[in-house]
Amino acid sequence: MIVDLREYESEEPVSGAVCVVGTGPAGITLALELARQGVDVVLMESGGRTYEAETQALYDGEVVGDPNTDVSSSRLRQFGGTSGHWTGLCAPLDPIDFEKRPGVPDSGWPITRADLDPYYARAQPYLQLGPFDYDFTAWQAKLDRAPLPLDPAMVRDAVYQQSPPTRFEETYWETIEATDRIACFLHANLVDIELADDAVAHFEFSTLDGRRIRVSATHYVLACGGIENARILLNCNRQRVAGIGNEHDLVGRYYMDHLNCETSTILFAEDDIDLGLYDQVIETGVASLSVGLKLPAEVMREEGLLNNTAFLVPEYDDATFNDDFRDRGWVSFSTMVKSFSRGRVPDRFAENYCNAVEDIDVIGVGVYRHVMRHFVPAGRTVAARLRQDAEPSPRADSRVYLTDDTDPLGWRRIALDWQIAPSDLDSLRRTHEHIGAAVGAAGLGRLKLGIPDPPDLDVVFTGYHHIGTTRMHDSPRSGVVDANCKVHSVKNLYMAGSSVFTTAGTANPTLTIVALAARLADHLGSSGASQTKS
Structure with a gap:
C-alpha cells in the first residue's frame, strides 16, 4: 500500500x-x-x-571543507x-x-x-546483477578478451558488475x-x-x-x-x-x-596494445562486467596502503575517440538525453540545462565525436589514464554538522566539512607506482605519475x-x-x-x-x- x-x-x-x-x-x-x-x-x-x-x-546546505563536492544535487x-x-x-x-x-x-x-x-x-x-562472484579467474573463460600480461603478485585484475x-x-x-x-x-x-x-x-x-x-x-x-x-x-x-x-x-x-580522480597515465611501448578487456562493459550473458587493476591485499598490508581499483581510460592517436570532453556540462547533457528518451522530464532540469548551455562548445565536441566514431576506425591506443574512486582514510575532523540556517520544517541545515588527508594521495601515488612497476616489468611501457609530491588536492572530486x-x-x-x-x-x-x-x-x-x-x-x-x- x-x-x-x-x-x-x-x-x-x-x-x-x-x-x-x-x-x-x-x-x-x-x-x-x-x-x-x-x-x-x-x-x-x-x-x-x-x-x-x-x-x-x-537537502540544501553549505560546503565548508573541500569545495569539489556538494550537499544537494548529489542526492x-x-x-x-x-x-x-x-x-x-x-x-x-x-x-x-x-x-x-x-x-x-x-x-x-x-x-x-x-x-x-x-x-x-x-x-x-x-x-x-549476475551471480555473486567477483573472482576474475572464475569469469575469464567467459571473456573473449585477454588481460594484460601483468605479474599477479604485483597487480591483479579486479571484477565489477554493472x-x-x-x-x-x-x-x-x-x-x-x-x-x-x-x-x-x-x-x-x-x-x-x-x-x-x-x-x-x-x-x-x-x-x-x-x-x-x-x-x-x-x-x-x-x-x-x-x-x-x-x-x-x-x-x-x-x-x-x-x-x-x-x-x-x-x-x-x-x-x-x-577520491574521484583521473590521473597518472600508462604510456605504451607498442601501438598494438589490446585494451578491450578494460575499456568497456563486457556482456557475458549472465552479467555485465567492468575490469580494473588493483594491488594484492598482501602489498596493501605490507605498505599500509589504502585500497584502490584503477580503471583504464584509453587515449587514441585519433582524438575522435578520446573522452576528454566529459565534464560537468556533458554529464548534464547526457542526463537530459537519457531522461527524455524514456519519456520523462529530467531531475533538476533547470540546473542541468544551465550546465549544458555553459559548456555548449564542449557538448558540440562530444556529439561530433560520438557521431564520427560510427564512421572511422579508432586507430592506435597510445596511452591509458587511470580513473578511480580511491579509498579515503577515516578522519574524525571530516564531518557533517548543523548550521543556524533552518529549513521550512524548522530543522537546522547542515554544513559539510569534507577533509581529505594529503597522505591519502600519497597512498594513491604509491599504488600507481606499483602499477607502473608491473607495466614496466611486463615490457608494456612506462607510467607517467599524475600525483605530485607534495600532492595537489585539487585533482580530487566527489564520488557522490x-x-x-x-x-x-x-x-x-x-x-x-x-x-x-x-x-x-x-x-x-x-x-x-x-x-x-x-x-x-x-x-x-x-x-x-x-x-x-x-x-x-x-x-x-x-x-x-x-x-x-x-
Whole structure:
C-alpha cells in the first residue's frame, strides 16, 4: 500500500512492527526483506514518486571543507532515493577493508567480509546483477578478451558488475504498492523522535503544509543517506541536548567520500596494445562486467596502503575517440538525453540545462565525436589514464554538522566539512607506482605519475558517495552503532545505509548498502519484530 500523507484522512496514529524512514536502496530492501518474513512495516518517504523541487530543497546546505563536492544535487529526496541517478557499478568490499590496518588509523569493522557474504548473495538480485562472484579467474573463460600480461603478485585484475542501473522507483513501486505488509507514506517528513526509557517511543512526521502523523513501532530504522542520517540525529536534541546517539561527539564525524580522480597515465611501448578487456562493459550473458587493476591485499598490508581499483581510460592517436570532453556540462547533457528518451522530464532540469548551455562548445565536441566514431576506425591506443574512486582514510575532523540556517520544517541545515588527508594521495601515488612497476616489468611501457609530491588536492572530486557519519564500532566511544547497526544508546533505533560504514574501501557502496539492509532485516526478524505492533 502506498498513501500520500497530504491526502490521508485518518487522525489516528499508524503502527507497525518496524518503522523505516527512507525509500532508497537501503529502505526498500529492508522493507521487502522484512515483509517476506511476515513483519509489518511502516515505510516513510519525504518526497513523492518523482522529483519535486520544493522537497529536494530540504537537502540544501553549505560546503565548508573541500569545495569539489556538494550537499544537494548529489542526492534525491523521492521514492527510490538516489538510485534515481546512480550509475550502477557494483562490487563487494574486500576482506582487507574490514580489517584493523596498522597503516589506516581508526580502521577495523566489528564484522568481517565472511559475515556479509551470504547477504551479498541476497543483494545481487535487488540490483539486477549476475551471480555473486567477483573472482576474475572464475569469469575469464567467459571473456573473449585477454588481460594484460601483468605479474599477479604485483597487480591483479579486479571484477565489477554493472547494474542496468536499477532505478528503485521504476523497479519496486508496484511491488511495494501490492505488498500488504508494507504501508508506505509519501510526503512524510520526520520532524521529531520521542524517547522514553532509552528507547524510541514514537516518530512524528509532517507534510510541508503541516499535516502531521505519529508512527509507533517495536523497532525504528533511519535509512536516509550518509548525510541525512546524521542530520536527523543531531536535530533531535529536545531530550538529549547533543542529539540522539551523540554522547561521545561522534554523530556526523568520520565523513568519507571516494577520491574521484583521473590521473597518472600508462604510456605504451607498442601501438598494438589490446585494451578491450578494460575499456568497456563486457556482456557475458549472465552479467555485465567492468575490469580494473588493483594491488594484492598482501602489498596493501605490507605498505599500509589504502585500497584502490584503477580503471583504464584509453587515449587514441585519433582524438575522435578520446573522452576528454566529459565534464560537468556533458554529464548534464547526457542526463537530459537519457531522461527524455524514456519519456520523462529530467531531475533538476533547470540546473542541468544551465550546465549544458555553459559548456555548449564542449557538448558540440562530444556529439561530433560520438557521431564520427560510427564512421572511422579508432586507430592506435597510445596511452591509458587511470580513473578511480580511491579509498579515503577515516578522519574524525571530516564531518557533517548543523548550521543556524533552518529549513521550512524548522530543522537546522547542515554544513559539510569534507577533509581529505594529503597522505591519502600519497597512498594513491604509491599504488600507481606499483602499477607502473608491473607495466614496466611486463615490457608494456612506462607510467607517467599524475600525483605530485607534495600532492595537489585539487585533482580530487566527489564520488557522490556519502559514507561514515554514524559509523559502526563495538565501542560507543568509537562508533555510533554496534555490529547490528543499532544506536549504542537507544534500545530500538537502527541506522541503515552507508552512514554505518567504518571504512569506505574502494568499491562503490550500493551493493554493500543493500547487503547490510538484508542483514539488518534478519536481525530485526529474529529480535521479535515478526510480531505486529498492536
